[in-house]
Amino acid sequence: MILNVHKDSGRYVSRLTRDTVALILAGGRGSRLHELTNWRAKPAVYFGGKLRIIDFPLSNCINSGVRRIGVATQYKAHSLIRHLVHGWTGFRAAYKEFVEILPASQRVGDDWYLGTADAVFQNLDILRTHNPDFVLILAGDHVYKMDYGPFLAFHAKKEADMSVCCFEVPLEEAAGQFGVMTVDDSGQVIEFNEKPAHPAPIPGNENYCLASMGNYIFNTEFLYEQVIKDADTPGSDHDFGKNIIPSIIHSYRVYAYPFRDPETGRQAYWRDVGTLDAYWEANMELISVSPQLDLYDNHWPVFTNQIQAPPAKFVFDYADKRGEAIDSMVSAGCIISGASVRRSVIFSNCHIHEHTTVEDTLVLPESQIMENCTIRGAIIDRGCVIEAGTQIGVDLEADRVRGFRVTEGGHTLVTPGMLNQSLHHTR
Numbered sequence: 001m002i003l004n005v006h007k008d009s010g011r012y013v014s015r016l017t018r019d020t021v022a023l024i025l026a027g028g029r030g031s032r033l034h035e036l037t038n039w040r041a042k043p044a045v046y047f048g049g050k051l052r053i054i055d056f057p058l059s060n061c062i063n064s065g066v067r068r069i070g071v072a073t074q075y076k077a078h079s080l081i082r083h084l085v086h087g088w089t090g091f092r093a094a095y096k097e098f099v100e101i102l103p104a105s106q107r108v109g110d111d112w113y114l115g116t117a118d119a120v121f122q123n124l125d126i127l128r129t130h131n132p133d134f135v136l137i138l139a140g141d142h143v144y145k146m147d148y149g150p151f152l153a154f155h156a157k158k159e160a161d162m163s164v165c166c167f168e169v170p171l172e173e174a175a176g177q178f179g180v181m182t183v184d185d186s187g188q189v190i191e192f193n194e195k196p197a198h199p200a201p202i203p204g205n206e207n208y209c210l211a212s213m214g215n216y217i218f219n220t221e222f223l224y225e226q227v228i229k230d231a232d233t234p235g236s237d238h239d240f241g242k243n244i245i246p247s248i249i250h251s252y253r254v255y256a257y258p259f260r261d262p263e264t265g266r267q268a269y270w271r272d273v274g275t276l277d278a279y280w281e282a283n284m285e286l287i288s289v290s291p292q293l294d295l296y297d298n299h300w301p302v303f304t305n306q307i308q309a310p311p312a313k314f315v316f317d318y319a320d321k322r323g324e325a326i327d328s329m330v331s332a333g334c335i336i337s338g339a340s341v342r343r344s345v346i347f348s349n350c351h352i353h354e355h356t357t358v359e360d361t362l363v364l365p366e367s368q369i370m371e372n373c374t375i376r377g378a379i380i381d382r383g384c385v386i387e388a389g390t391q392i393g394v395d396l397e398a399d400r401v402r403g404f405r406v407t408e409g410g411h412t413l414v415t416p417g418m419l420n421q422s423l424h425h426t427r
Helices: 030-035 055-064 078-087 116-121 126-132 147-157 221-231 241-247 276-285 396-401
Strands: 005-007 011-013 022-025 068-073 099-105 136-137 162-170 179-183 189-194 208-219 254-258 313-315 322-326 335-337 341-342 357-359 374-378 378-380 411-416
Touching: 011 147, 022 116, 022 126, 022 147, 022 276, 030 276, 055 068, 055 136, 055 147, 068 116, 078 099, 099 254, 116 126, 116 136, 116 221, 126 162, 126 221, 136 147, 136 221, 147 162, 147 208, 147 254, 162 241, 162 378, 179 254, 179 341, 189 241, 189 254, 208 221, 221 241, 374 378
Parallel strands: 022 068, 022 136, 068 099, 162 254, 313 335, 322 341, 341 357, 357 374, 378 411
Antiparallel strands: 005 011, 136 208, 162 208, 179 189, 179 208
């Protein structure tokens, strides 16, 4: 039964959101990001000049009115935990609002989190103390804006036991990467395959399939029942996609919720930045004149831990030495000193020195690019110091010889370790 659901400034505010606890699964390694996640979890990876990927599901929760949130962490979580402590723990317990950090801590045995379902199982005692009616389970490593209120309203209206948020994905992109659903005319899931090599297309749209976004709503008692049953099942991978969803779709009410733009009804913005090329592309989309992901939207802000830094500064204005940035985003604390930046995203506290050209590049925080460098189509990890006269992205074979990683899309990743600088750069 839906209770007191109404629209307020474009958002659903209801008892549904107040009676929900969100659990963000943020323990993923992100191995396809290679050295970019050697010392940080994928949800802690930087994005959009000043954010981290985890800020998107957290901000979605806050903007949706879901203000009881747990974040389950595991893989190399120090920078993620520090980010959460510094930027996401200022809630009022008296109002029953919180962001709790739930690190893997062998709460019920000798194992760390064994899978997505096991991460929930190991925190059942904590969930029970909050006594929610619904549990909203979210992937912590995707970039998107979403009001979870309509998702909860859909779940309640369908009288579902579980609802899965879904997205239309091209078949070749989904193959081996996403859980794929087949639904009937009412939206009930009748088949689910985890990362199939040959996904089943959507009827009437043979080039696309219906993929799971990794966002689920469970009725609380039903969730408890299923993860306990899964924990007792020998040979299980303890994963929602591989084990729990396939085991329940024929006996329980499981529905697919299509993620669409509420104004246009078309496919909404959502990016899985799980590869270096996808990560580069999603960041570069932000510098277009009218990007699909609007970070300047005051109605649905993306919150983060704000650094204390002065405004960006551009110095020198001579014909051969001009500090400039064209079609780019430049964050606080940056100094562009007689250098030219084009079609790039420069993260906080970076310094780019004179007679250097940076094009089509992501420069992560606290990096320095010295004089007379040419950088093209690259990802420069946090804290790198690029020596004077260096060329990156100009000769890809030379980049490989130097030990840099060159992607299939022709983008060069450079990390401090590759430069023999501060190997354990964890932030």
